[in-house]
Each structure stands twice: as C-alpha cells, then as structure tokens.
Amino acid sequence: MAGFLPDWVLVIKSVLISIAAIAFLGPVTMMYLTLLERKVVGRMQNRIGPNRVGKWGLLQPLADGVKMLTKEDIVPTPADPIAHFLAPILIVVPALLVFAVIPFGRGMTAVDLNVGLLFFIAISSTTTLAIFMASWGSRNKFSLLGGMRSVAQMVSYEVPMVLSVVPVILITGSLSTNDIVLAQGGWGGLKWFIFTPWGLLAFIIFYLCGVAECNRSPFDLPEAESEIVAGFHTEYSGMKFALFYMAEFMNSFTISALAATLFLGGWQGPVLPSWLWFFMKTYVLIFIMIWFRGTLPRFRVDQLMNLAWKFLLPLTLINIFVAGFWYFAPNTIVRVLMSAGVLSLSFWGLQKLNQGYAPEKRVYQFGD
Amino acid sequence: MIFGTGIIKGMLVTLKAFLASYFKGPHEGGIFTVEYPEKRLAEKERFRNFPFLLYDQTPENLRCVACDICAKECPPKCIYIVRDFDKEGRPLKRPAIFDIDFTVCMNCGICEEACPFDAIFMDHEFEIAGPDRQNKMLYHRDDLLKSNEYFNKIRPTDAGAIDARRREAEEKKKAAAAQAVKAKTTQPQPEPPKT
Numbered sequence: 001m002a003g004f005l006p007d008w009v010l011v012i013k014s015v016l017i018s019i020a021a022i023a024f025l026g027p028v029t030m031m032y033l034t035l036l037e038r039k040v041v042g043r044m045q046n047r048i049g050p051n052r053v054g055k056w057g058l059l060q061p062l063a064d065g066v067k068m069l070t071k072e073d074i075v076p077t078p079a080d081p082i083a084h085f086l087a088p089i090l091i092v093v094p095a096l097l098v099f100a101v102i103p104f105g106r107g108m109t110a111v112d113l114n115v116g117l118l119f120f121i122a123i124s125s126t127t128t129l130a131i132f133m134a135s136w137g138s139r140n141k142f143s144l145l146g147g148m149r150s151v152a153q154m155v156s157y158e159v160p161m162v163l164s165v166v167p168v169i170l171i172t173g174s175l176s177t178n179d180i181v182l183a184q185g186g187w188g189g190l191k192w193f194i195f196t197p198w199g200l201l202a203f204i205i206f207y208l209c210g211v212a213e214c215n216r217s218p219f220d221l222p223e224a225e226s227e228i229v230a231g232f233h234t235e236y237s238g239m240k241f242a243l244f245y246m247a248e249f250m251n252s253f254t255i256s257a258l259a260a261t262l263f264l265g266g267w268q269g270p271v272l273p274s275w276l277w278f279f280m281k282t283y284v285l286i287f288i289m290i291w292f293r294g295t296l297p298r299f300r301v302d303q304l305m306n307l308a309w310k311f312l313l314p315l316t317l318i319n320i321f322v323a324g325f326w327y328f329a330p331n332t333i334v335r336v337l338m339s340a341g342v343l344s345l346s347f348w349g350l351q352k353l354n355q356g357y358a359p360e361k362r363v364y365q366f367g368d
Numbered sequence: 369m370i371f372g373t374g375i376i377k378g379m380l381v382t383l384k385a386f387l388a389s390y391f392k393g394p395h396e397g398g399i400f401t402v403e404y405p406e407k408r409l410a411e412k413e414r415f416r417n418f419p420f421l422l423y424d425q426t427p428e429n430l431r432c433v434a435c436d437i438c439a440k441e442c443p444p445k446c447i448y449i450v451r452d453f454d455k456e457g458r459p460l461k462r463p464a465i466f467d468i469d470f471t472v473c474m475n476c477g478i479c480e481e482a483c484p485f486d487a488i489f490m491d492h493e494f495e496i497a498g499p500d501r502q503n504k505m506l507y508h509r510d511d512l513l514k515s516n517e518y519f520n521k522i523r524p525t526d527a528g529a530i531d532a533r534r535r536e537a538e539e540k541k542k543a544a545a546a547q548a549v550k551a552k553t554t555q556p557q558p559e560p561p562k563t
Binding site: 040043044045046047048051291292294295296311347348351 | 370371375378379381382383385386389390398399400401403
C-alpha cells in the first residue's frame with residue numbers, strides 16, 4: 001500500500017486510525033468497566049448485579065448512557081458558568097490523551113514518544129486542575145471541600161508515585177514505554193520487573209498511589225458521599241456528571257495499564273498474542289481495584305496523608321538506592337538477598353516508626 | 369504484625385464471597401437472593417397482607433354479620449361498613465357496604481383478631497400496586513370476597529382449626545336443639561289434679 005499512496009496520506013491515515021481507535025476504545029472501556037464494577041462488587045456483597053438489560057446486563061451501559069443524556073442539565077445560579085461548563089470537558093481530555101503512549105501490544109503504541117512515561121505522568125496530573133475547577137466553579141461548600149481534598153491528595157500521592165517509577169527508569173535507561181516493555185522480554189517474556197525485590201515494592205507503591213490518583217475507594221475522599229455529599233461533582237447532573245465518571249474509569253484503566261506496562265512486563269508473555277497478555281494483566285489490576293472497593297472502608301484524611309508522606313515516600317527513596325545497587329552489583333543470588341533484606345528491614349523500621357502510641361491497657365482517671 | 373495483613377484478611381473475605389457466588393448454592397454461602405418476578409420464594413403460612421372477607425360455598429353466604437367490630441378496632445380506620453336492611457326496614461345480618469381503603473390499611477391484622485364471626489382474615493396477596501389510588505385502591509365488598517377453599521389453601525393450619533371449631537359448635541348446637549326437642553316431647557305431662 002505504501003507504494004500506491006503519497007507519504008502525507010499515509011501519515012494522515014495512521015493518525016486518523018489511532019485517533020479513531022482511542023476515541024472509541026476509551027468510552028467503550030469506561031462503559032463496560034462500570035458494568036464490570038457493578039457486577040463484581042455485587043457478587044462480593046452476595047448480590048447478582050445488573051442482569052436485566054440484555055443478556056447478563058450487557059446492554060446496561062447503553063441504557064445508562066441514554067439515561068444520562070436525557071437527564072436535565074442543572075447549572076446552579078451562583079455557579080461560575082464557564083468554569084462549571086469547562087471542567088467536565090477538561091477532565092476527559094487528559095484521560096484520553098494518556099491512551100496515546102500505552103503499548104497495547106507488540107508495535108501497538110499509538111505514539112511511541114521517547115518521553116512517554118514523563119508524558120503520562122505530566123498529563124495525568126493535570127486532572128487535579130479540572131477537579132478543582134469543577135469544585136470552584138460550582139460555588140458549593142461540599143464541592144469546594146471535595147476539591148481541596150482532591151488537590152491535597154493528588155499532590156501528596158504524585159510524589160511517591162513518580163519516585164516509585166524512578167527505579168524502572170534507572171534500570172532500563174529509557175522513558176519510552178515501549179523500551180520499558182522490551183527491557184522485560186528475557187526468560188521467554190517472563191522477566192518482569194515485579195519479580196525483583198525493588199520491582200515488587202515499587203509496583204505496590206505505584207499501584208496504591210495510582211488508586212489514590214484516580215480517586216477510587218479506599219482513597220475516595222474527594223467524593224466521600226457519607227461526608228461531603230458527592231464532593232467535587234455535587235452540582236453536576238446529566239452528561240456532565242457522566243463525563244466525570246468517564247474520566248475516573250478511564251483513569252483507572254490507564255493507571256492499571258501503566259502499572260502492567262512498567263512492572264508486569266506489558267505485552268510480554270509466552271504463547272498467547274501480545275495484546276491479549278496486555279489486556280489480561282490490565283484487567284487483573286482493574287479487578288483488584290474493584291476488589292479494594294468491595295472490601296475497604298474510606299481512609300481518614302490524616303491517615304491518608306501519613307501513609308503518603310511518612311511511609312510511602314521514604315520507602316520509595318530507599319527503593320531508588322536499592323535499584324541503583326541492583327544495577328551495579330553482579331548478577332548473583334547475593335544481590336537478590338541483599339536488596340530484599342534492605343527493603344524488608346526498612347519496611348519493618350518504617351512501620352515501627354509509624355506506629356502511634358497505643359497503651360496495653362486503658363487507664364481510667366476516675367473510673368474503676 | 370506487618371502492615372497490610374488486616375487488609376489482606378479482609379480482602380480474602382470478599383474474594384470468598386465473590387467465588388462462592390459462582391460455585392456455591394444458596395445455603396452454602398452463595399447468592400441466596402431470588403429474582404423476583406420470575407422466581408419466588410414459597411409463601412410462609414403466617415405471612416399476612418391486606419384483609420379479605422370469607423364466604424362459605426356461595427358468595428351470598430358470607431360470614432360477615434355487619435357487627436362493625438372490626439371497623440371500630442381498626443387503628444387507621446380504613447374499614448367502612450353499612451348494614452343491609454330488608455324491604456320492611458328490619459336490619460339484616462349482612463353488610464350492604466363493606467369498603468377497605470388499602471391505601472390506609474397497615475396490615476396489622478387486628479380486624480382478624482377482633483372478628484367474633486371468623487369472617488375477615490389476612491390474605492397473602494401483595495401485588496396490588498396500581499396507577500390509581502383514588503378508585504383502584506378502595507376495595508368494595510365484592511372485591512374483598514374470597515371462598516373458604518382459598519383460605520384453606522393459603523393458610524391450612526388456621527383454616528383447619530377454625531373449621532373444626534365451627535363444626536363442633538354447630539354439632540353442639542344441633543345436639544342441644546335435639547335435646548330440647550326431645551325434652552319437650554318426653555317431658556312428663558303434669559298429672560291432672562286429683563279431686
């Protein structure tokens with residue numbers, strides 16, 4: 001085909017195909033993630049979940065979409081109309097943009113940027129702006145509280161998240177997501193970074209921070225319904241509300257996809273086709289996110305901050321040193337044992353340091 | 369105690385519920401809900417919902433005698449009864465109007481407890497939802513009538529006991545009447561005074 005068409009047509013064609021694929025994949029993924037989440041959480045709570053619209057409720061997302069589109073769009077009178085209108089649009093943009101650098105399979109990265117990882121982190125952190133815009137533009141105290149919480153949480157968790165990625169960059173020597181996947185290709189496609197001590201720790205930290213980044217339970221303080229109505233999207237209805245949801249689910253998909261790319265070997269794996277490996281790993285991580293939601297209650301704000309600043313951040317710093325040691329040490333069992341030992345020792349030490357004072361027995365001043 | 373062990377313990381609980389929902393039966397920890405309109409649970413005999421009027425054999429032969437006790441006992445006052453009269457204006461032992469407003473009825477079952485004539489009982493019917501609450505939810509005498517067979521079907525224990533009691537009372541009454549007739553016929557005539 002390259003012989004028949006001029007070069008510029010080929011460029012435009014590939015661009016259009018990528019855009020169409022992402023613009024289609026993003027919303028469809030989001031729609032079916034809502035169904036998956038409702039199904040899985042339902043089963044965890046001994047319910048069946050949606051099963052009325054279509055076989056196994058497969059048309060439920062479409063019904064929800066129609067419902068959301070036909071709902072009344074309410075804008076509060078004191079709201080800032082421009083900020084209120086723009087926020088739901090702006091929140092979807094970064095969520096869609098980050099799809100561009102995710103390697104869905106062998107040679108299936110839409111844009112193979114040499115700073116792909118940096119691009120991902122930079123773009124996904126702009127979600128904070130849209131959330132704060134929504135909360136400020138709504139002119140509602142609950143919205144504002146939710147927005148404040150969101151900013152505090154995202155800024156806090158951005159730090160350990162980025163630092164937990166640093167070991168991967170250290171070892172592969174590249175910021176390109178494609179190169180990172182290729183670096184995990186040894187052992188018949190099973191030399192994933194999660195099988196190293198630093199990789200395991202970095203994966204756990206990255207994943208926890210990722211869950212916090214996309215405001216999912218147990219880090220869903222910005223939209224804590226039992227405390228601040230619905231947080232930043234209290235004043236949104238209809239399709240604008242749906243756009244916030246869409247952004248949240250697409251974020252959880254892309255975060256899982258990136259975690260799979262960085263630590264679970266991306267599309268690397270034996271026998272099965274590459275894209276299948278990638279989607280399997282991603283959906284396992286998404287299932288764990290849903291599993292978290294079905295299990296854990298919400299953090300308190302101080303617990304949230306303590307976890308990020310007093311526990312995860314020092315651990316990531318130590319992890320960077322361990323990764324450096326790993327890079328220079330000879331490839332023997334001693335290297336594994338030493339890094340594992342250092343990491344578990346620091347984990348144990350940080351845990352001891354983080355434990356508050358809890359008396360063995362409560363002492364009553366006037367009781368007894 | 370290592371950080372996260374409690375979380376893992378909790379997550380195993382939900383995972384167990386998740387897997388049980390696929391592989392376990394309703395009494396082994398699996399899903400025990402029933403998808404209502406298609407499948408339903410067996411009705412419990414003592415379940416009660418909205419009263420009905422009982423008749424023996426034919427709908428004209430209803431047990432209610434319009435004594436108004438249930439209407440007086442009804443806490444939300446949802447029963448309205450008017451006695452029937454014959455042509456000469458003498459009161460009859462049956463209601464001309466017997467209305468129950470199901471929008472007001474609270475299914476307490478006090479009418480059933482209060483009724484001395486075993487005429488009103490609580491039903492098992494619960495799917496009476498409708499779009500019109502002004503007319504459709506006001507049940508009149510003929511809407512409320514249900515046969516003794518139906519009562520025997522939905523609540524066999526209660527119905528059996530009540531039927532047995534009624535039969536016994538009937539027999540006793542008959543026996544007493546027979547006794548009275550016999551006594552009347554065999555009573556020794558007073559002997560005429562001797563003069």
